[in-house]
Amino acid sequence: MYSTLIRRGPVFAFLAALLLIIIAIIPIIGGMEALSSIPDKEQAFAPEGDIFYTALYITAALFFIAVAAAILLSLFNIIRNPKESVKGLIAFGVLLVLFFVFYAMADADATGSLKQTMETFKITPSVSKLIGASIRLTLLLGLGSVILMVILEIWNYFKTQ
Structure with a gap:
């Protein structure tokens, strides 16, 4: 598995990032016309402004996954090589x-x-x-x-x- 990740890891990471970007952009593109039809002062409070939530949730999830991975991999390295x-x-x-x-x-x-x-x-x-x-x-x-x-x-x- 380790050798597979070394060989194909960057491609997997690129494809996963591309998929997440597409998932985040679809609601934005689909809801942009509805958001644009609302006056500027009311856009922040309109339900049509929820089109950005998917991107925010994905960003937050990736941040927490990265922090958890950094902590867990650091602990794994400490346990594996204490000296x-x-x-x-x-x-x-x-x-x-x-x-x-x-x-x-x-x-x-x-x-x-x-x-x-x-x-x-x-x-x-x-x-x-x-x-x-x-x-x-x-x-x-x-x-x-x-x-x-x-x-x-x-x-x-x-x-x-």
């Missing part, structure tokens, strides 16, 4: 520790327009701390990536000289 997975597990642990440090440092109190926005969208203090910790971790990882790219390019320059 080779140590570095990745340590890196994941460091990311978790950094996230919890940023979560502990995050301020849940808000004032002014931020407080009004949090009340409008019913954002709790714990969700606000999660958002703050996620933003800080993302910024740290982005900045670290840029710094590493510069350092490694300089290192590569001197290594080839």
Whole structure:
């Protein structure tokens, strides 16, 4: 089976994607005339606007399948090769520790327009701390990536000289 997937996997993936695109486009093409007949201001609330739901459901399903596959295949690889997975597990642990440090440092109190926005969208203090910790971790990882790219390019320059 593995050799079959290696040989025919890309063709299978292409055909599956093509089939899903056709399934998503058929309701859109079929309902476009009915949607166009409704005034622009009413289109968002009209039942004819449901023509896009099929595409949205397919997209959401494929996203969750991809996330589940990534998690399951990662766990399978960890179980299969535990010695080779140590570095990745340590890196994941460091990311978790950094996230919890940023979560502990995050301020849940808000004032002014931020407080009004949090009340409008019913954002709790714990969700606000999660958002703050996620933003800080993302910024740290982005900045670290840029710094590493510069350092490694300089290192590569001197290594080839």
